[in-house]
Amino acid sequence: MRGAVLHAPGDIRVEERADPKIIQPTDALIRLSATCVCGSDLWPYRGIESIEDPTPMGHEYVGIVEEVGNEVEHIKPGQFVVGSFWASDNTCEICSSGYQSACVNRVLMGTIGTQAEYARIPLADGTLVPTPEVPSNDMLPNFLAASDVLGTGWFAAVAAEVGPGKTVAVVGDGAVGLLGVLSAKLLGAERIIAMSRHDPRQKLALEFGATDIVEERGEEGVAQIKEMTNGLGAHSAIEAVGTQESMMQAIRSTRPGGHVGFVGVNHDVQLSGDEMFMSLVHLHGGPAPVRRFLPEHIKLISDGTIQPGKVFDLTLPLDQVAEGYRAMDEGKAIKTLLELS
């Protein structure tokens, strides 16, 4: 099969990879209908995360089940399925508490590499959620967004305890931040402040439900949020970048007693104990348990309530994966969808 492989920073290629096979009796094999490039794929692409050997890439996926192992009971060949970037049994104590991304049997899909024509999905019964019917092609971006960025933005909003009457500051205008805005809107936030200085992203944020845009960053951004909230700060902040600056911007934009949901993959962020102690802010975040939200998100997408696929502003055939990474790296695309023929 054809699949994307990262050889060195900046060197991503589509090449022939071994066809995946059922290995465990709990596996399923899917033929991908579409896949995409994640903001987190840019960390190894930029050389900030190092790779030892040529590495298959990708962890977002939707597709048709081709084959299942003999212990798979609920997932059937022919179903269109969505799964998250952590395969999970969905039955252990951690899964049952809603934290499937820390399942005791979890498998990181990034180690499998779903920017490819086919993928083996471990723990198929726990990992995959079928849609009511096989969707039309124009719905594929929406379901694909549910595989990671929608669930991640949603988790950030839930972790930030977004709800009616609350003001939410959203730090980060990538796909996750933008879908954090959408999530905050659906969860009933009264005021949603998108922190973005890019015109097309501001427009999408407003379309998704942002009520205000703040272009300032860092301490100036924090000052702006304070000014808009009677000097108090937001009730909730969504952090969707993962840098020192964005974490501090989220924490300092939040009022005492407020909540920060942080889902940007952290890179060398250092928090001062003294500052945390004095802030009286709740922090919750990490790799999102996307699986927790998949049934609800599939329903909201199927009935047309939400269109999270709008975050894909570049669509390319899988063979042009290098262009897809480059466009995102240079900030020319929010998120690249890779089509499979």
Ligand SMILES: [Zn+2]
């Ligand atoms: Zn589990």
